[in-house]
Amino acid sequence: MSLHPRRRTVRTVRGIVAQWPAIAVLAAIWVLLWGDLSWANVIAGALLAVLIMVVFPLPPVAAQGRFRLGPFLVLAGRFVADLVVASFHVAFMALRPRYVPRGAVVVVQLRNPDDVFLTITAVLSTLVPGSLVVEAQRRTGLVYLHVLDIEDSGGVEGVRRNVLQLEERVLRAFASDDVLAQCDVPQPGGRTSNEEVA
Structure with missing residues (x-):
């Protein structure tokens, strides 16, 4: 009908x-x-x-979240700082004579594969010069990140650590308390849900 x-x-x-x-x-x-x-x-x-x-209607995206101003300002401030530092680094690398950076694709397992948080993390990673998300799998939460210079980025583990720290800032700024507890992410101004009170 x-x-x-x-x-x-x-x-x-x-x-x-x-x-x-x-x-x-x-x-x-x-x-x-x-x-x-x-x-x-x-x-x-x-x-x-x-x-x-x-x-071209899009399907609704269900996301349970909670906006937190303090963590959002931390996320935005750190993103701007990363943007400036990476821009100077890429420019300096382009001006270095006979320097050939060694690129690599690094696989990062995110804590939460939710569409919204995965997308925000992937977009912010891509906007920083010298890194580009080439694939993101929403079912598994895997992100494939191409890095222009793997050595100056701290190696594979350094890249993974940076992406997971970015995801943590995203979750703290936008995720609900339940999601933070599931991902074992410290809540703003508090402990992780798995920490016991001494």
């Missing part, structure tokens, strides 16, 4: 409104592509984003 056309329209509108963050991001990308911040570009970007949501 099909839905009444009016109910279907209301359902579609509610679905679009619920996806306002994606619409805002798509509109921002549109404005950045045009390079001109104007009301016309913002409105055109928003309308185009709504059209994309209607024509």
Whole structure:
């Protein structure tokens, strides 16, 4: 039995409104592509984003989380610092004569394969110059990260440690208390769930 056309329209509108963050991001990308911040570009970007949501609807992503401002600021600050340091490192490496970096693909087993946390971790890893996620497996939580210079990145174990520390910051900023307990990640300002009170 099909839905009444009016109910279907209301359902579609509610679905679009619920996806306002994606619409805002798509509109921002549109404005950045045009390079001109104007009301016309913002409105055109928003309308185009709504059209994309209607024509190519995405399945809802279920994520149980909790936003924490303090850990989020730590995550953002550390990301900016990593971005600056890696940018200078890659630029210096490009200017070094006769230096050939030894690249490698490192497999990292994440603690939590949830779509949202895996995606945030993979995207932040890719945005740092000198590293690129070439594959992410949502069922197993495996991330394959290509590193431009494995030796200066601390070797295979150093890369794995850095990615797991990034994932921990992501979880502390966005994951629920239950997820933190399952992943044995210290809660902000507290102990891990497995630590016993002395």
